[in-house]
Amino acid sequence: MSGKPRLTYCNGRGRMEPVRWLLAAAGVEFEEIFLETKEQYEKLIKDGVLMFQQVPLVEIDGMKMVQTRAILSYIAGKYNLYGKDLKERALIDMYVEGITDLMQMILMFPFSPPEAKEKNLDSIKERATNRYFPVFEKVLKQHGQDFLVGNKFSWADVQLIEAILTVEEKIPAVLSGFPQLQAFKIRMSNMPTIKKFLQPGSPRKPPPDECYVETVLKIFKK
Amino acid sequence: MSGKPKLHYFNGRGRMESIRWLLAAAGVEFEECFLETKDDLTKLQKDGSLLFQQVPMVEIDGMKMVQSRAIGNYIATKYNLYGKDLKERALIDMYVEAVTDLNELLMTHTFQPADKKEQHFATIVDKATNRYFPVYEKVLKDHGQDFLVGNRFSRADVQLLETLLMAEECKPDILAKFPLLQSFKARISNIPTIKKFLQPGSQRKPPLQEKDVPKLMKIFH
Numbered sequence: 001m002s003g004k005p006r007l008t009y010c011n012g013r014g015r016m017e018p019v020r021w022l023l024a025a026a027g028v029e030f031e032e033i034f035l036e037t038k039e040q041y042e043k044l045i046k047d048g049v050l051m052f053q054q055v056p057l058v059e060i061d062g063m064k065m066v067q068t069r070a071i072l073s074y075i076a077g078k079y080n081l082y083g084k085d086l087k088e089r090a091l092i093d094m095y096v097e098g099i100t101d102l103m104q105m106i107l108m109f110p111f112s113p114p115e116a117k118e119k120n121l122d123s124i125k126e127r128a129t130n131r132y133f134p135v136f137e138k139v140l141k142q143h144g145q146d147f148l149v150g151n152k153f154s155w156a157d158v159q160l161i162e163a164i165l166t167v168e169e170k171i172p173a174v175l176s177g178f179p180q181l182q183a184f185k186i187r188m189s190n191m192p193t194i195k196k197f198l199q200p201g202s203p204r205k206p207p208p209d210e211c212y213v214e215t216v217l218k219i220f221k222k
Numbered sequence: 223m224s225g226k227p228k229l230h231y232f233n234g235r236g237r238m239e240s241i242r243w244l245l246a247a248a249g250v251e252f253e254e255c256f257l258e259t260k261d262d263l264t265k266l267q268k269d270g271s272l273l274f275q276q277v278p279m280v281e282i283d284g285m286k287m288v289q290s291r292a293i294g295n296y297i298a299t300k301y302n303l304y305g306k307d308l309k310e311r312a313l314i315d316m317y318v319e320a321v322t323d324l325n326e327l328l329m330t331h332t333f334q335p336a337d338k339k340e341q342h343f344a345t346i347v348d349k350a351t352n353r354y355f356p357v358y359e360k361v362l363k364d365h366g367q368d369f370l371v372g373n374r375f376s377r378a379d380v381q382l383l384e385t386l387l388m389a390e391e392c393k394p395d396i397l398a399k400f401p402l403l404q405s406f407k408a409r410i411s412n413i414p415t416i417k418k419f420l421q422p423g424s425q426r427k428p429p430l431q432e433k434d435v436p437k438l439m440k441i442f443h
Contacts, residue, residue: 051320051357052323052353063309066316066320067315067319069315070312070315073311073315074311074312077308077311078308086296086299087285089296089299090287090295093291093295093296094288096292098288098289101274131275135274
């Protein structure tokens with residue numbers, strides 16, 4: 001046993017990508033097992049390894065953790081990325097949850113029918129530029145600090161940089177009205193652990209393509 | 223200013239109900255401000271009270287908190303309902319997240335179009351009895367304790383009870399095969415703060431009726 005956390009999921013972003021980001025940002029090496037077939041998934045269920053018959057699964061510190069938020073909270077807590085007190089944690093939670101709502105739209109996007117795709121992309125753009133990005137632009141402008149919460153690197157910063165880069169893949173000019181976020185993006189991208197994660201060959205997964213969608217449907221569709 | 227938390231939402235369960243449960247379980251009195259019209263929501267959005275322009279919003283300890291999970295996490299920690307260490311919190315989080323998934327299914331049942339309702343009901347019953355309830359039944363069986371985590375009352379117990387009762391509203395005999403969940407339900411319902419919340423006249427909200435859906439749509443769409 002290596003002692004490293006072990007992630008079980010499909011070979012793609014999905015619901016596991018924020019976990020990869022957070023572990024990478026914390027400088028924690030991890031292993032991955034990729035689900036490729038329905039049989040593999042059914043075996044995991046039969047072996048009783050998936051508490052609610054679902055992935056993501058992260059084996060860490062003797063636990064078989066499921067439920068993405070539970071996993072992320074644990075990692076954030078363990079590696080001091082969760083603020084210094086209850087009030088900082090409240091802020092981090094609010095920011096992370098808001099960003100997660102935006103990421104959820106992106107998560108579902110590849111699975112929407114072709115005729116809905118343009119409308120969904122417009123929704124993502126609208127929400128990013130009118131609801132979510134303005135909040136973080138304002139937060140950074142008001143305190144003038146490098147990080148979102150408590151003048152210290154936290155889970156909220158990791159979640160935000162992931163969201164910015166992911167939305168930019170779909171809408172390249174999305175940050176054009178947000179100078180603070182542009183500077184934030186550069187700053188975060190240059191942090192050593194994140195810089196490493198953004199390099200080719202890292203565990204970071206590419207954007208979902210048709211092949212990924214097919215694999216997911218094949219494994220999970222009843 | 224009363225010092226009590228103030229909840230902003232419509233007069234119904236939705237995403238605020240779990241927060242009402244948690245505050246009630248912790249014995250914390252709270253006030254409520256109900257959105258009745260779209261204008262009520264717009265006013266809150268315009269005066270900058272809603273970080274992401276959405277409710278639930280809870281005014282607590284000088285903060286205007288949004289995002290139901292963030293609010294739940296804060297209340298649970300403040301009132302010592304979140305376990306004694308990181309590992310207990312991990313367990314509580316896993317249990318609460320799963321129960322929240324089931325809650326979402328239960329919550330959306332009233333909004334299903336007529337031709338999808340029966341299928342949706344079947345999905346609820348299938349997931350409840352095959353995916354979720356067996357896990358909690360086994361947890362209770364394996365450790366034989368009164369509470370889900372750490373032999374101590376926590377948020378996980380509150381949210382599970384909430385869901386068990388909602389599931390029973392959907393299908394009254396849904397706990398038939400789960401004796402330990404039945405005794406759990408009786409036991410937790412008898413905790414003084416919860417017993418009080420379960421009595422008529424408390425701030426617990428009734429299930430959403432189909433006739434209330436149009437009014438809700440007017441506020442939020």
